[in-house]
Amino acid sequence: MSQQLIDYYKAIENSSLQMLNAARSEDWEQVVRFEGACAVLIEQLRARASTEELLPEQRKEKTRIMQRILNNDAQIRYLAEPWLSHCEQAFEGKSQYLH
Template sequence: MNAALLSYYEAIEQASADMLSAARNGNWDEVVRLEGACVLLICQLKAAANRGTLAPGESTLKTRIMQRILLNDAEIRHLAEPWLEDLDRVLAGRPVLTH
């Protein structure tokens, strides 16, 4: 069992859940900060994956964790769409409509 490797997946899942919570609250600075933490965790995960593998049961758990991360990511992207449209308007010099 490679608990250390699995702990990286769990940490990334927690960070993605925290990102979703921040996005729901409109705290985009926190989303960006947490995204940076995810990037670091992913780099650490890649290094750890070179040193070990998951057992079959752990691979199943990893798959479930990855599915939850992808669902969080999809909702974050959905929540970010209006914010990104506002940013495009600001950059283009057009007025921003309130939501």
């Protein structure tokens, strides 16, 4: 049963890696798609974690997985900065029409 819990962490890591690969390709629609998949997996993980625990060796693996996820996230944010700046500039003059 605990093995299933660690599988959620692995799936989230995989999705974050797919997000990073999409960001490297500047495929922001795919980034958003994988971000949504991560959100669903995180909610499922939260539900499962309320009733299950990881074994000690799985907790160590979880720590390594979480470090890789955080590294992927940092790289995605770095790659997204120019795109976000471009979006902000594109909407700068149009903000008066949004109110």
